[in-house]
Every structure is written in C-alpha cells, then in structure tokens.
Amino acid sequence: MPYRAVIFDLDGTLLDTLEDLADSMNAVLEQQEYPIHPSSAYRYFVGDGVDMLVRRCLPEGEWDDDQISRYVDAMEEEYSRRWDAKTRPYPGIPELLDNLEKRDFPKAIFSNKPDGFTQLTVKKLLDAWNFHPVRGALPDVPRKPDPAGALAVAAQLGVDPADCLYLGDTNTDMKTALAAGMHPLGATWGFRPAAELQASGARRLLHHPTELLDLL
Incomplete structure (x- = not known):
C-alpha cells in the first residue's frame, strides 16, 4: 500500500x-x-x-x-x-533523510526522551532536515508504548495512522506502532536485537536505513 x-x-x-x-x-x-x-x-x-x-x-x-x-x-x-559529546547519526541516516527530502515525503520524530532534550537534540544534530512534528515525552501524555503520543503525531501530520510507517529499534516502539494502528519497522542497527523486534510485532526488519525507501 x-x-x-x-x-x-x-x-x-x-x-x-x-x-x-x-x-x-x-x-x-x-x-x-x-x-x-x-x-x-x-x-x-x-x-x-x-x-x-x-x-x-x-x-x-x-x-x-x-x-x-x-x-x-x-x-x-x-x-x-x-548529551552531544559522542552522539551522531547512524551511518546511512543522512542518505535516507536526503532522499526523503528530495521526495518531499512527510517525516516526524517521536521519542520517549524528555521533550526539551528531544527538541535540543534534533535542532543541533538533525537540523539539516525538515521534521514536523518533533515530539518528546510530555508530562500530561502517557509514554510509549501507549499510542496516545503516536496518534497525536499522525494527527499533526494530517495522515491516517494506517498510512504511517513507524521506524524504531525497541520492543516499545513496535508495541507503540501496533497499538496506534501503524506499520512497525524494526531498525536492527539500534539498541535491541532483531529477534526482539520481530517478536514484538515488526512487520519488516531493516538492516540499513536506506532500505526504508523500498517501501515508498
């Protein structure tokens, strides 16, 4: 689809x-x-x-x-x-984001990191690309895997949740995507092993960021 x-x-x-x-x-x-x-x-x-x-x-x-x-x-x-002493984008992420920019494909960020740190991090390390919205953990919204935040992001995008890809690296991300009615993708270059992502409901495992482009 x-x-x-x-x-x-x-x-x-x-x-x-x-x-x-x-x-x-x-x-x-x-x-x-x-x-x-x-x-x-x-x-x-x-x-x-x-x-x-x-x-x-x-x-x-x-x-x-x-x-x-x-x-x-x-x-x-x-x-x-x-927070920014050693943190960098993963290999392949800049290439993926450049390609999404060229396609004018909508993209957002949703993190369990406190919202202030999320905004600061994105502004310093990912400011070359347009993300909207950028959303971290807020005190009045349940954290992932509760779907409330993800659904709010989809609403800001103006996109039905079923039309959203959700790329994450933990079981929490996979559960969030499923609960929100989104399409969960597992990033195997991240913190958790592929087996955990698959067991938690990943519809597809990505082993390099640019593999996401095959789904567009």
Missing part, C-alpha cells in the same frame, strides 16, 4: 546516543557509590523514559520513590552536560 508519512524514533534509530546516555547515568551512579554498568548494558536500560532508566540501573531494593526522583534530576543534569 502507498504510505504517506514516516514517524521515527530518535535514540537508537536516527541517532546513536548510547555512549552519552551511559556516561551520564554512570556519573550519577558513581556519585551515589553504586556500581556502574558497561555501555552495552544500556541497550536494555534505555527506551522507556528516564525514570525507568534510573530504576533499571540501581541495585534491586536499594531505593525509594524519593530517591528515584532525585536521581532522575541528577541524570538529566549530567546528560545536559554531555
């Missing part, structure tokens, strides 16, 4: 943010004298918002909700200092 728009996840899909996220959270853990984690472990810690990232990084049972709130604030402060 002819798709009319594509919605991109941000971290692990358009941008390789893993090292900066890991460095930021590990700095918080070190400050609190908790064990730190290798960067590879963060592939499974991220994807569901900062609150869940913090909870997954802490030793089990050694925290309460007030501590979580403080560590979330600390994580956001650390991340604000180094």
Whole structure:
C-alpha cells in the first residue's frame, strides 16, 4: 500500500546516543557509590523514559520513590552536560533523510526522551532536515508504548495512522506502532536485537536505513 508519512524514533534509530546516555547515568551512579554498568548494558536500560532508566540501573531494593526522583534530576543534569559529546547519526541516516527530502515525503520524530532534550537534540544534530512534528515525552501524555503520543503525531501530520510507517529499534516502539494502528519497522542497527523486534510485532526488519525507501 502507498504510505504517506514516516514517524521515527530518535535514540537508537536516527541517532546513536548510547555512549552519552551511559556516561551520564554512570556519573550519577558513581556519585551515589553504586556500581556502574558497561555501555552495552544500556541497550536494555534505555527506551522507556528516564525514570525507568534510573530504576533499571540501581541495585534491586536499594531505593525509594524519593530517591528515584532525585536521581532522575541528577541524570538529566549530567546528560545536559554531555548529551552531544559522542552522539551522531547512524551511518546511512543522512542518505535516507536526503532522499526523503528530495521526495518531499512527510517525516516526524517521536521519542520517549524528555521533550526539551528531544527538541535540543534534533535542532543541533538533525537540523539539516525538515521534521514536523518533533515530539518528546510530555508530562500530561502517557509514554510509549501507549499510542496516545503516536496518534497525536499522525494527527499533526494530517495522515491516517494506517498510512504511517513507524521506524524504531525497541520492543516499545513496535508495541507503540501496533497499538496506534501503524506499520512497525524494526531498525536492527539500534539498541535491541532483531529477534526482539520481530517478536514484538515488526512487520519488516531493516538492516540499513536506506532500505526504508523500498517501501515508498
């Protein structure tokens, strides 16, 4: 079927943010004298918002909700200092986006990253391309995999959800797309393995960004 728009996840899909996220959270853990984690472990810690990232990084049972709130604030402060130190677009992403621009194909970004960081990140690292809308996590909207945010993005695009491709790299993204009635695509270059994406409902796995063009 002819798709009319594509919605991109941000971290692990358009941008390789893993090292900066890991460095930021590990700095918080070190400050609190908790064990730190290798960067590879963060592939499974991220994807569901900062609150869940913090909870997954802490030793089990050694925290309460007030501590979580403080560590979330600390994580956001650390991340604000180094969020662009190592983060870059994945290979093939600029080529894909250039091609979509030439086709005047509508594209948007929807992330579980806090909206302020999402806007800042896109403005600095993806400003060469036109995304509308760009949407991060907002306090009054449920996070992915709840479909509310994705449906709001489709409404802003003026496109029926069934006509939207949704490209992401985690089970959360696949569940979001399915719940919103969109066409879920799994980005295997991102944080999670292909098997997880397939098991979570990916209609197709992409192994290089430009493979998306075959669907247009």
